[in-house]
Amino acid sequence: MTYSFQFRDVFAAWEFLLDGLMLTLLLSAVTMVAGLGIGAAGAAAKVYGGPWVRRIVAGYVEAIRNTPLIVQLFLVFFGLPGIGIKFDAETAAMLTLSVNLGAYSTEILRAGLEAIPKSQLEAGRSLGLSGWQVFRYVVFFPALKVIYPALASQLVLLMLATSVVSQISAEDLFHAASIIQSRTFRDFEVYAVVAVAYLALALIFRALFALLHHLLFARR
Amino acid sequence: MSLVDLSNVVKRFGALTVLDEASLNVEQGEIVAIIGRSGSGKSTLLRCINGLEAIQAGRIVVDGTVVNEPGTDLRALRQRVGIVFQSFNLFPHLSVERNITLAPRVVKHVPNAQARELARVALRKVGLEDKIDAWPDQLSGGQQQRVAIARSLAMSPHLMLFDEITSALDPELVGEVLKVLEEMAREGMTMMLVTHEMGFARRVAHRVVFMHHGKVWEQGPAAQTLAKPNTPELETFLSAVLH
Amino acid sequence: MIRDLSYIDVLYLIAAMRWTLALTVIAFLGGGIVGIVIALLRTANWPPLRWLGALYVHGVQGTPLLAWLFVFFFGLSIFGITVSPWIAAAAAYSIYAGAFLGEIWRGCLQAIAKTQWEAGASLGLSTAQQLRYVIVPQAVRIAIPPTVGFLVQLIKNTSLAAVIGFVELTREGQLTTATTFRPFTVYLIVAALYFALCFPLTRWSRRLEGRLHVAR
Secondary structure, eight states: OOOOOOOHHHHHTHHHHHHHHHHHHHHHHHHHHHHHHHHHHHHHHHHHSOHHHHHHHHHHHHHHHTSOHHHHHHIIIIIGGGGTOOOOHHHHHHHHHHHHHHHHHHHHHHHHHHHSOHHHHHHHHHTTOOHHHIIIIIIHHHHHHHHHHHHHHHHHHHHHHGGGGGGGTOOSHHHHHHHHHHHHOOHHHHHHHHHHHHHHHHHHHHHHHHHHHHHHHTTO | OOSEEEEEEEEEETTEEEEEEEEEEEOTTOEEEEEOOTTSSHHHHHHHHTTSSOOSEEEEEETTEETTSTTOOHHHHHHHEEEEOTTOOOOTTSOHHHHHHHHHHHHHOOOHHHHHHHHHHHHHHTTOGGGTTOOGGGSOHHHHHHHHHHHHHTTOOSEEEEESTTTTSOHHHHHHHHHHHHHHHHTTOEEEEEOSOHHHHHHHOSEEEEEETTEEEEEEEHHHHHHSOSSHHHHHHHHHHTO | OOOOOOHHHHHHHHHHHHHHHHHHHHHHHHHHHHHHHHHHHHTOSSHHHHHHHHHHHHHHHTSOHHHHHHHHHTGGGGGTOOOOHHHHHHHHHHHHHHHHHHHHHHHHHHHSOHHHHHHHHHTTOOHHHIIIIIIHHHHHHHHHHHHHHHHHHHHHHGGGGGGGTOOSHHHHHHHHHHHHOOHHHHHHHHHHHHHHHHHHHHHHHHHHHHHHHHHO
16 A cells, blocks of 8 residues: 655644744753752752651652653542642642652762762861852862763653643644644654654754753862 | 894884884894883884884885785784794683693684693693693692793794783793793794883893884893993993892 | 453453464564664674664654654555564564664674774684674673563553554453443553553663673
8 A cells, every 4th residue: 555645734834833842841950940949958858867857859850760750640630630730731740840850860860979989978077168159169060060961861861751741631742743633634644754853853952951061160 | 033033113002102103123033132211112012013002104025025004914913923922812711721722723713622632732741731621720830830831832823922921920930931932932932022020031031122212222042132331321221120 | 342450351351461462472583684684784894784773763753753653553554465463564564673773783793892803813713703792692691681671562552453453452441441431540551551561671681781781
């Protein structure tokens, strides 16, 4: 059987794709900020906190890292209303993704903090720097440099993982694909176009991270 | 015909010329010590001989095989040319016996029992027969290097290359390795060794080759050349290493 | 028909784990074969082979797994091929796992010092023999911890097959929710079951890694 590819119908629905793209970008941006914030707090708690704090953070990290994102999403969006907590799809998506990224970045950032040798901290201390100053001037940049590649690839993975929110009807790029599919029946074309769009996003993200890496570390 | 014949060999790493028209002959049964500053190209020269490094110009003939020709069976050549490295390079996941018998078994298809006997004989030559079932990380540096020599010997090479094989060893372990080399010299093995051990070179080598700026700068009978260098470069070098 | 959540439902959920595991095994086998090829391409001497491997890895790692599932499940039907969720999932997961395993294994191959290749070569071993007897046995040792770690990722990601109607643990959870209307409890149980699968593997992977560092 012969099949003629028809991308015209798919591109005719570009407004859907654009709207979806905007939500995907928004989700990624918000999640990165919130998730890295959670991760920074988690890492600090894990390295500098008391035994109980450390245990609680470890429990959070393991719970998130050993369960699927989509199940976490379903639990928040479909499950929580059952006990009286309701979110719209976009909020549930942002919340879940942030908590998810928070767990992964806790581990990455912790590894960064622990990569700085104790002698460096002692050197800073012995020069009369305060704890915060030691962190700010001695720990922060070297630690960030160590974990930067891992962090960058985690953030690209996160951007791709946002596609899962389409499954709770959050109208992201992937969701736009299902809408166009249901209107045009151009299944192959639409998912191919969307896959390429994600690929382009991933490449742009990587390029931006590489640029940022250059700006941050080129002269250090 | 010489066992090793290098003529006008040029080797570059990018813009850096490491061997600059180097020429050298080594006869059957000869022991040649190659000396020179680090960066003078002496290790590279050795590595070109068994084809570990490709060259850009010149010609290398070893044991009747042109090394630098496309289509040369380097594997066949390497079975006849053993090399021992500065950093031993034993296989850490294999026992001493397996380290030695790996190549005889998979390259020459020697049966297992016979291969073990081969390992035993090779180890006896380096004085480590009792270590046949040991693992590399259980051995001292000197012992590891002797196993590495045994590993090469088990292939019955026509020529042995030694690339600064005592440089990574603690001083008190150098002697045991050099003793093995002297023993091999007595048995008539053709050997080329890059070394910093001038006393050893004078005692054991027939000929000393001084490399400078990627060229064979000066060569001659060991004792004579080391005692009365012809070129100021060798003289400077010798006075630096002999303090 | 709505009924209450009972222990039978929990048993069904537990039983559904076998499809999660089956899919994981298939993905790991398929991905393993692709991964070996990718690792070899990425470490090849001839640059075009390396580029081909890099193209594959960047392509797959730059697109969502969900997209591969949809392309295979919905997309191929346009060619008149009816694709069962099994086939679509097996294909999509092999492609996906192959890219990640290939990268992990490439790293392990490259972690073996160049001098080990040279030592093999100078004894007359062919490139294939150097790989087989010298490099791979050493690379496998360091590959086990990250490979087990990736297995956890794979188990979790099999949950995405639910969206093409592949009945595994997550899909079974959706179905149970639809009949019992107890989504919170059901998804909590589903999450707990995934945790029960993944957490031991996570711990194991970490222990293996610790042992490797001690051994050096």
